[in-house]
Amino acid sequence: MKPYFAVAALGCILCAAPVQAVDIVFDYRYDSAGFFTTERRAVLDGVARLFSDNLTDSLSAIQPGPDELFVARIYNPLDPLNSSIVVDNLTVPADQIRIFVGAYDFGGQTLGVGGPGFHSLGGSQAFVNQVESRGQPGALFNPATDFAPWGGTITFGSQISWYADSDLSTVESFGGQFDLYTVAVHETAHVLGIGTADSWFAQVVGDTFTGTLATSINGGIAPALRSDGSDAHFASTLTGHVNGAGQVPLLSPFIPPGTRRYMTDLDWAALDDIGWQVASLQATIPAPVPEPGTWALLAGGLLLVGVSARRRT
Ligand SMILES: [Ca+2]
Ligand SMILES: [Ca+2]
Ligand SMILES: [Zn+2]
Secondary structure, eight states: OHHHHHHHHHHHHHHTSOOOOSEEEEEOTTOTTOOOOHHHHHHHHHHHHHHHHHBOOOOOOBOOOTTOEEEEEEEOTTSTTTOEEEETTOOBOTTEEEEEEEEEOOOTTOOEEEEEOEEEEESOHHHHHHHHHTTOGGGGSSSOOOOOOSEEEEEEETTSOEEOOSOTTSOOOOTTSEEHHHHHHHHHHHHTTTTTSHHHHTTEETTEEOOHHHHHHTTTSOOBBOTTTTOOSBOTTOOEEETTEEEOOTTSSOOOTTOOOOOOHHHHHHHHHTTOOBSOSSTTSOOOOOOHHHHHHHHHHHHHHHHHHHHHO
16 A cells, blocks of 8 residues: 555656756758757757746647747857858747757857747738737737747857856856857847847846846846947846845856856846746755766655655645
């Protein structure tokens, strides 16, 4: 009887795992040069989990019918500053955000470029509205108060010496290299609208971002933006917090070598202000991914929890 109970308890606990509303998918179809090794893909898997675990919006699917047209266009992941390309026959399942990735020799110290995709549309107004809002009404307001892209592009500098750490829960020393995880999170936040969405620019006043939550997190002062004319980044003089520790916002424009940075409360607050449903301003440090062996141990632990809980009753 007891073993049966334990198995049932484990089943229930697995059922109660957190719902992942937004599903970030990195798409490697344009990576003809093989930049994304197994280890680098594992890093991007961790980036996808970070956002998927913390953004709870429900996004409607993009699935054109017979009289409807959705043509996705992206900055070319292999040459984002000079060309754009059409993604043939793209459809997007509910909650999914598809980010096409590649690498390009930017020269110098440019680490990466990222932003949302574009599209051409045909069909009824209802279809057009559905694609442009994905069920988030504020994306259609003027000024916009929400943002729900189908996806976008991120390109990493192929000339950079990258540190790719497939176990993101530990950070080894990597002096002289740049952290792929840090840069990928930064660029993904651009795909999600920081410095790129209408709902971001609607809240830019002068060289500040006036979003309510970000202002509150910043001690009641609208956070300063880097005054380079793009209004796409926070100023490097700001301090956000990662689980209580101070850190320059991840969405500031410079990332030093040998350093991992995380989304601060200020970065998450900005995503909230531009329309995302952010579960936690502190959900930032990657947890270890359970290995098959660890799962067995974890199941044993849960089994013990189940038995002792039963004993209490
Ligand atoms: Ca590690
Ligand atoms: Ca939203
Ligand atoms: Zn940036």
